[in-house]
Amino acid sequence: MQLQSLIFLLITFPFFSQAQTTGADQTGVYLPLLKGKKVGMVVNQTSVIGDRLSVDSLHALGVDIRMVFGPEHGFRGNASNGAEVGDEKDRATGIPIISLYGAKRQPTPQEMAALDVLIFDIQDVGCRFYTNINTLAEVMDACAKAGKELIIFDRPNPNAFVDGPILDMENRSGIGRFPIPITHGMTIGEFAQMLNGEGWLPNKTKCKIRVIKIKDYRHDMYYTLPVGPSPNLNTQESVILYPSLCLFEGTIVSQGRGTYMPFTVLGAPALKGKFDFSFKPVSIPGKSETPLHQDQTCYGLDLRKYDIKALHAKGKVNIRWIMDMYKAYPYKGKFFDRSQSQQIGNIDGLAGVKKFKQQIIAGTSEAEIRKSWEPGLSQYKQMRKKYVLYP
Structure with a gap:
């Protein structure tokens, strides 16, 4: 089943020729930095150099990879949402694979002591509630405490726009840890700089980071992911719709x-x-x-042919869908009932503010809802300028 899941992701996301060159693909830039070093890698199935997993590529190039750390969904990207993942050994290389989504969330001091440098190479989708940025923060914290450098292979953000309410920290949870909007508009490398600069790591420690930048990249570029980032984001359409549709995780x-x-x-x-x-x-x-709603027929919207490039160009989270679905739903009191929906989080945690749910129930206009996101959204955009690496 693990191999089948990986093959499904790779077939669904064929390898398109991109105008950009990812950090991972620039081996000539970073291989000299790894020479003679004991290396750890935080990676998953999106961590590719060309059409090959970066662990396999770097191992073949003689890089001394001592450990591989896997985030949510596991190293091969085939664990279900929220499922704990255990440790194992990679069958292809024999390298130990250590889960950061099971009993622990970051490498231990003992594991860090066995390494000289750690590499972070995971494709993100640019959303506050997508847990890769949480993993990044945990890994940066471990590196900071151990005095080790973190090398980040940067990758384009497919949803590189800024929109949504700023998380109220009283709603802080595993699906929202930082005071940022729904879409933060940054690459992983840029977000790492923000974590350091804003003092968001525990005890406001700072991690020594080195970002291997993307070549020929701009934030406004439409980027087609070469590999599905998780089992339930298995098409380009799902990736672009995700910032808008994940709000429904807090509904029925x-x-x-x-x-x-x-x-x-x-x-x-x-x-x-x-x-x-x-x-x-x-x-x-x-x-x-x-x-x-397992084994029950659901009625609603088919967005598979929605113009996702137009949605991307607008640079906004579509909140009309949740507004319209609430209006259509006959049992209003159950719409936001998390106990009924059995989902990953409630609407307050996903939206980041309690006001959003109240606004939907009250029938507040979209314009008024968006107005309520200010001045926080504009202040965030100004802060973000300090950390961007790309135009």
Whole structure:
């Protein structure tokens, strides 16, 4: 099943020729930095050099990789959302794979003592509630405490725009740890600089980082991911729709978990008669074992043919969908009922502010909702300018 899941991700995301050259692809820049060093790598299935996993490529080039650390979904990207992942050995190289999404969230002092340098090479999707930035912070903290350098292979952000309310820290959780908007508009390398600069690491420590920058990249570029970033973001459409559709994780509306089209559809059984389109979530090992509305027919929206390039160009989270779904849902009191939806978080944690739920219930206009995100959003945009590496 693990190999099948990886093959599915690779087939679904064919290797497109990109105008940009990722940090990982610039081996000539960083290989001299790794010579004679004991190296650890924080990677997953998105960590590729060309069409090969970066661990395999660097191992073949003679880099002394002592440990591989895997984030949420595991090193091969085939663990379900939120599922704990255990330690193992990589069958291809024999290198120990240590989970950072099980009993611990960061490398131990003993593990760091066995390394000279750590590499972070994971594709992010630019959202506050996508946990890669949490893993980045944990790894930076471990490096700071151990006095070790973190080398970041930077990759383009497919949702590199800034939008949404700033997280109120009273809503801080595993799906929102930092006072940033829903889409932060930064690459992993840039976000690492913000973590250092704003003192967001524990005890305001600073990590020594070196960013291997993306060549020929701008934030406004439309970027097609070569590999699916997680089991339920398995198409380019799902990646671009994710900032808008993940808000539904705090509702009774399914986003298609338990189908092979997650984060491209929306629906619920109670919406029968309101919409013609339907789908039925089922248990899919490695993607969603117990999806919301399992084995029930859901009625709603099919967004698979939505103009995602136009959505990307607008640079905004689409909140009309959640506004319209709330209006259509017949049992208003259950719409935001987390106990009914059994999802990863409540709407306050996902939106970042309690006001958003209240505004949807009250029927507040989109313009007024967006106005309420100020002045925080503009202040964040100004702060962000200190850390950007690309135009």
